[in-house]
Amino acid sequence: MKVSIGADHAGYIYKDPIKEHLQNKGIEVIDEGTDSSQATDYPDYAFKVGNRIKEKEADLGILICGTGIGMSIAANKVEGIRAAVVENDFTAESSRTHNHANVITFGSRVNTIDEVLKFIDIFMSAKESEEKRHVGRVDKITDFEEGKWEK
């Protein structure tokens, strides 16, 4: 398992604790920055992480900004990315089981670091549901992206 991680200046304080948490579990982490609390633009990190997944250089992406929202909006512009804003245990689990999210985003101004670490563990131990209804819905998103969606 390889994880690509990125943060803007608002999420920067959470990046190293998340990295350490994952590395302690033997997970390889690719750090895409940022490397300080100096103001920067969240789309740059969202696209770096998204492209890693798209190019199959990482299996999962983690993005942190102030709310998780900007990171999610930007990452979802990358082909094949299903980025979910996660704020609680339920969305940590269902973003993987129901939505087959391959990127999860967090807000440092929304959740504590301890909560975020717990959400990551829940997400990573959950499995993508193979139930037809969930697979079919995710397939519709892919079809739309590929110009094949029909109402």
Ligand code: RB5
């Ligand atoms: C930066 O102040 C903030 O707008 C950004 O981190 C993020 O919350 C955007 O979605």
